[in-house]
Amino acid sequence: xxxxxxxxxxxxxxxxxxxxxxxxxxxxxxxxxxxxxxxxxxxxxxxxxxxxxxxxxxxxxxxxxxxxxxxxxxxxxxxxxxxxxxxxxxxxxxxxxxxxxxxxxxxxxxxxxxxxxxxxxxxxxxxxxxxxxxxxxxxxxxxxxxxxxxxxxxxxxxxxxxxxxxxxxxxxxxxxxxxxxxxxx
Amino acid sequence: xxxxxxxxxxxxxxxxxxxxxxxxxxxxxxxxxxxxxxxxxxxxxxxxxxxxxxxxxxxxxxxxxxxxxxxxxxxxxxxxxxxxxxxxxxxxxxxxxxxxxxxxxxxxxxxxxxxxxxxxxxxxxxxxxxxxxxxxxxxxxxxxxxxxxxxxxxxxxxxxxxxxxxxxxxxxxxxxx
Numbered sequence: 001x002x003x004x005x006x007x008x009x010x011x012x013x014x015x016x017x018x019x020x021x022x023x024x025x026x027x028x029x030x031x032x033x034x035x036x037x038x039x040x041x042x043x044x045x046x047x048x049x050x051x052x053x054x055x056x057x058x059x060x061x062x063x064x065x066x067x068x069x070x071x072x073x074x075x076x077x078x079x080x081x082x083x084x085x086x087x088x089x090x091x092x093x094x095x096x097x098x099x100x101x102x103x104x105x106x107x108x109x110x111x112x113x114x115x116x117x118x119x120x121x122x123x124x125x126x127x128x129x130x131x132x133x134x135x136x137x138x139x140x141x142x143x144x145x146x147x148x149x150x151x152x153x154x155x156x157x158x159x160x161x162x163x164x165x166x167x168x169x170x171x172x173x174x175x176x177x178x179x180x181x182x183x184x185x
Numbered sequence: 186x187x188x189x190x191x192x193x194x195x196x197x198x199x200x201x202x203x204x205x206x207x208x209x210x211x212x213x214x215x216x217x218x219x220x221x222x223x224x225x226x227x228x229x230x231x232x233x234x235x236x237x238x239x240x241x242x243x244x245x246x247x248x249x250x251x252x253x254x255x256x257x258x259x260x261x262x263x264x265x266x267x268x269x270x271x272x273x274x275x276x277x278x279x280x281x282x283x284x285x286x287x288x289x290x291x292x293x294x295x296x297x298x299x300x301x302x303x304x305x306x307x308x309x310x311x312x313x314x315x316x317x318x319x320x321x322x323x324x325x326x327x328x329x330x331x332x333x334x335x336x337x338x339x340x341x342x343x344x345x346x347x348x349x350x351x352x353x354x355x356x357x358x359x360x361x362x
Binding site: 034035036037038039040041042043044045046047048049050051052094095096182184 | 229230231232233236237238242243244245246247248251253255257266268272279283287330332334336342344345346347348349350351352354355356357358359360361362
């Protein structure tokens, strides 16, 4: 019994010493020695917005689609000098205003037999003259604000001087590339 | 009385004898008073009042900026006191991409009662020098914190729909060696 008490009395100082050392360690480990003071800055949060674009063929926009395909018949059986138009609609489903820039895939951009032009507005009521498209993106129309849709009219023209041996063949298999670039006034 | 109690009494008697022999009042002695005056410590405090953000942006996009301006009052009393005013952008937390894109800077307007001088090589840090370091006359200045989401900081869809909390940000006044 006495031996157990003696053992306890020996353990107590050891535990106490360990606790003090820990407290001292916290004090020494503080990051601000010497004097210091602080004044708060009014709390705020920076929350970034979104820039998301959708595309659909026709006058009605899509809430989610980022690619679309024209009806295969839309530009089928074209004659030399003929021009056909199709409406497509771009949606801004984010919070950030953007400009639409259009370009063609590299192969189509080099075609001598076909030309492409894109104008703001639907084909039923174009808002401006079409912009001739190439490999370099070009802005089409004005800025498109968040949660809005805007239609564009694509006009495809088969060159009047297209060679006769092009008849009945696929003259171009094109991809219209639309970029949505953040717009800041 | 058991053996332990006896042992304690014997120990106490021994201690009393030691005090008697170690006393300082034996034989002649004298004393003189040294009036060294008082030791008065200085003061180092910072307060910010009237702080406001210039605009509230619900959804930030690249190119956006907001500024927070407050009237800062510093008391830096101490003959040999050196201190610096700063903000610590590392105290802010949030989504990594937006956090990496944001820039936070501090600038100081017209100062009275002393100077707040930018420290070379240390962004957002200013040396504090009081015009009257032995008094508690404050150094005052409008201080602006600018939060910028630089237009060229991200491309594509990086850092969209993210958030960063500025709740940990504060004006920090720190004594320096």
